[in-house]
Amino acid sequence: MQFLLRPRSTALSFVGRFSDVKKCRIKRRSQGCTAPGTRIRHRWIKTVGEPAICPTARQFCSSAEKQDVDMSKFPVDRIRNFSIIAHIDHGKSTLADRLLEMTGAIAKTERNKQVLDKLQVERERGITVKAQTASLFYQHRGQTYLLNLIDTPGHVDFSYEVSRSLSACQGVLLIVDANQGIQAQTVANFYLAFEAQLTIIPVINKIDLKNADPDRVEKQIEKIFDIPKEECVRISAKFGTNVDQVLQEVVKRIPPPTAKVEEPFKALLFDSTFDHYRGVVANIALFGGYVTKGDRIVSAHLGKMYEVNELGVLRPDEQPTERLYAGQVGYVIAGMKDVKDAQIGDTLYLHKHPVEPLPGFSPAKSMVFAGMYPTDQSEYTALRRAVEKLALNDSSVTVQRDNSLALGAGWRLGFLGLLHMEVFIQRLEQEYNATVIITAPTVPYKAVLASPKLIKEYREEVVTIINPAQFPEKSQVVEYQEPMVMGTIIAPDEFTGKIMSLCLLCNRHDAGYQLAELIKIEFLLNGKPVEELTTVVHKDRAYSTGKAMCERLKESIPRQMFEIAVQAAIGSKVIARETIKAYRKNVLAKCYGGDITRKMKLLKKQAEGKKRMRLIGNVEVPKDAFMNVLKRK
Numbered sequence: 296m297q298f299l300l301r302p303r304s305t306a307l308s309f310v311g312r313f314s315d316v317k318k319c320r321i322k323r324r325s326q327g328c329t330a331p332g333t334r335i336r337h338r339w340i341k342t343v344g345e346p347a348i349c350p351t352a353r354q355f356c357s358s359a360e361k362q363d364v365d366m367s368k369f370p371v372d373r374i375r376n377f378s379i380i381a382h383i384d385h386g387k388s389t390l391a392d393r394l395l396e397m398t399g400a401i402a403k404t405e406r407n408k409q410v411l412d413k414l415q416v417e418r419e420r421g422i423t424v425k426a427q428t429a430s431l432f433y434q435h436r437g438q439t440y441l442l443n444l445i446d447t448p449g450h451v452d453f454s455y456e457v458s459r460s461l462s463a464c465q466g467v468l469l470i471v472d473a474n475q476g477i478q479a480q481t482v483a484n485f486y487l488a489f490e491a492q493l494t495i496i497p498v499i500n501k502i503d504l505k506n507a508d509p510d511r512v513e514k515q516i517e518k519i520f521d522i523p524k525e526e527c528v529r530i531s532a533k534f535g536t537n538v539d540q541v542l543q544e545v546v547k548r549i550p551p552p553t554a555k556v557e558e559p560f561k562a563l564l565f566d567s568t569f570d571h572y573r574g575v576v577a578n579i580a581l582f583g584g585y586v587t588k589g590d591r592i593v594s595a596h597l598g599k600m601y602e603v604n605e606l607g608v609l610r611p612d613e614q615p616t617e618r619l620y621a622g623q624v625g626y627v628i629a630g631m632k633d634v635k636d637a638q639i640g641d642t643l644y645l646h647k648h649p650v651e652p653l654p655g656f657s658p659a660k661s662m663v664f665a666g667m668y669p670t671d672q673s674e675y676t677a678l679r680r681a682v683e684k685l686a687l688n689d690s691s692v693t694v695q696r697d698n699s700l701a702l703g704a705g706w707r708l709g710f711l712g713l714l715h716m717e718v719f720i721q722r723l724e725q726e727y728n729a730t731v732i733i734t735a736p737t738v739p740y741k742a743v744l745a746s747p748k749l750i751k752e753y754r755e756e757v758v759t760i761i762n763p764a765q766f767p768e769k770s771q772v773v774e775y776q777e778p779m780v781m782g783t784i785i786a787p788d789e790f791t792g793k794i795m796s797l798c799l800l801c802n803r804h805d806a807g808y809q810l811a812e813l814i815k816i817e818f819l820l821n822g823k824p825v826e827e828l829t830t831v832v833h834k835d836r837a838y839s840t841g842k843a844m845c846e847r848l849k850e851s852i853p854r855q856m857f858e859i860a861v862q863a864a865i866g867s868k869v870i871a872r873e874t875i876k877a878y879r880k881n882v883l884a885k886c887y888g889g890d891i892t893r894k895m896k897l898l899k900k901q902a903e904g905k906k907r908m909r910l911i912g913n914v915e916v917p918k919d920a921f922m923n924v925l926k927r928k
């Protein structure tokens with residue numbers, strides 16, 4: 296790993312192997328933007344709209360009032376579109392709950408916790424993986440404001456969701472934990488918002504904590520982001536302390552959208568979900584004009600025409616309206632049945648008024664690839680549909696068809712990181728009842744080919760390999776290359792030494808490829824290679840990886856009626872071995888007496904379990920064994 300010290304030593308940059316990085320994230324910086332760690336010299340927060348308001352003059356909409364709000368009465372200057380961004384667990388979803396409660400969008404009950412985290416996987420893991428939109432009506436000085444709030448995920452793997460959400464906003468609430476202070480994703484998200492030229496309101500959360508030190512965090516914010524400490528809002532999202540001030544600051548400081556209703560309809564499709572009954576529900580931000588139910592709209596990228604069947608706002612549940620106007624954020628359902636119809640970043644316009652498309656987004660770059668196969672090939676078609684639908688909800692997943700001799704037809708999927716991969720598979724299992732086998736995750740390596748035969752086959756000299764089983768032999772290549780990342784750590788001088796070990800966990804961006812000594816390791820069960828476990832590692836890690844994987848295989852494969860040899864091999868050379876002793880599992884062992892139905896039940900359960908097994912030679916390997924072995928600790 297290389298380290299580069301930046302001027303004044305406020306930031307430490309490093310270049311490291313991508314495969315070392317545990318939480319993967321790729322970040323592209325637009326040219327000419329401020330480099331991480333350098334101080335921003337100019338003031339960039341503007342105060343717009345009215346001067347400071349008297350808190351007593353503020354009122355909130357009641358739940359009853361909100362139903363009657365006529366969207367057509369919303370002049371653009373009373374709309375505020377903003378996102379909540381932060382490092383993981385700094386309290387975005389908790390603050391979103393409070394904002395929803397205070398504006399009457401949801402009732403204030405114990406049950407209403409992390410309302411915007413709708414997915415089962417989000418509730419189980421306590422993390423946000425999908426950005427969610429909610430339109431809030433907020434009364435201030437006798438006027439109703441429409442606040443469109445987008446709650447975003449904090450984990451580095453889902454930062455693509457954050458950058459997409461920001462394209463629909465003019466401002467952000469940058470939440471910082473009063474105890475932890477500024478963390479890697481705080482800096483990364485700050486730069487996303489800064490580069491998008493959004494107004495940034497720093498919010499110091501969790502001031503109720505015993506170890507909270509808001510003064511220190513304010514100083515950090517001032518030093519690193521150049522935001523005067525007077526502009527920070529101190530809150531406790533958990534207890535609602537000062538949360539009303541956040542709403543006031545949103546109205547005061549975030550500018551309204553510049554969109555004009557008089558212009559032709561132009562909307563950015565910034566997110567979408569798939570509804571089994573109604574098809575694609577597209578989240579749109581209107582950059583001009585208005586759209587009405589029944590209008591015929593065109594998607595600029597695909598040139599396809601649709602009729603708007605339903606549109607409305609998200610409160611946070613869908614609330615249909617007759618029209619959506621310039622500056623608003625809402626949803627449309629327009630008979631998009633095919634998942635490929637709703638391209639994230641596409642521009643929608645009226646059939647009769649074509650417009651210049653909006654810039655859209657550059658596609659997310661997958662950095663972790665894995666093969667996925669149905670446990671039972673008869674489930675292939677159902678799984679294909681599930682993958683397509685889930686990929687629509689998560690456009691940062693790349694899907695390529697793949698075929699394995701042993702596992703049959705499947706896909707090679709690309710993810711932004713390992714958590715992203717785990718969440719995708721958990722969602723497939725929970726939302727689509729799918730059971731799948733996942734192969735070893737790998738980063739995209741490059742090989743400079745030497746063999747003319749291979750060059751002819753690939754039709755290029757430098758190939759990117761996303762499947763270790765297709766990794767060319769050393770004799771066929773000039774060199775291997777591996778992806779590198781550029782990471783940034785911002786810290787005071789005195790900590791430079793200590794933070795070296797933390798480098799693997801920090802924010803990073805693409806730093807190209809470098810020459811690498813790579814080796815392919817194969818794993819064999821009783822002499823039969825398990826293709827899906829084939830892995831490519833750095834030469835110096837070959838033995839430790841081979842040994843660790845053999846040990847994990849031994850732990851994960853249940854004993855069978857014969858002895859199983861677990862081996863790791865480089866070419867024909869075995870580098871590690873473990874033995875699984877013979878054993879016979881008699882499921883009826885504890886079932887005394889003659890109750891035949893009980894015995895049949897146990898045998899049926901065993902047969903179902905076997906379905907989830909994969910037969911390698913004569914060795915049965917449960918699906919979970921693959922996951923256990925492939926999980927990096």
Ligand SMILES: Nc1nc2c(ncn2[C@@H]2O[C@H](COP(=O)(O)OP(=O)(O)OP(=O)(O)O)[C@@H](O)[C@H]2O)c(=O)[nH]1
Pocket residue numbers: 381382383384385386387388389390409421422423424447448449450500501502503504530531532533534
């Ligand atoms: N004491 C205290 N705890 C808080 C406060 N705000 C949030 N928390 C807790 O912090 C944890 C994380 O809160 P979330 O709202 O899920 O954080 P998040 O930023 O949305 O998390 P991700 O979406 O996963 O990035 C939860 O256990 C909250 O109860 C606060 O003001 N005070």
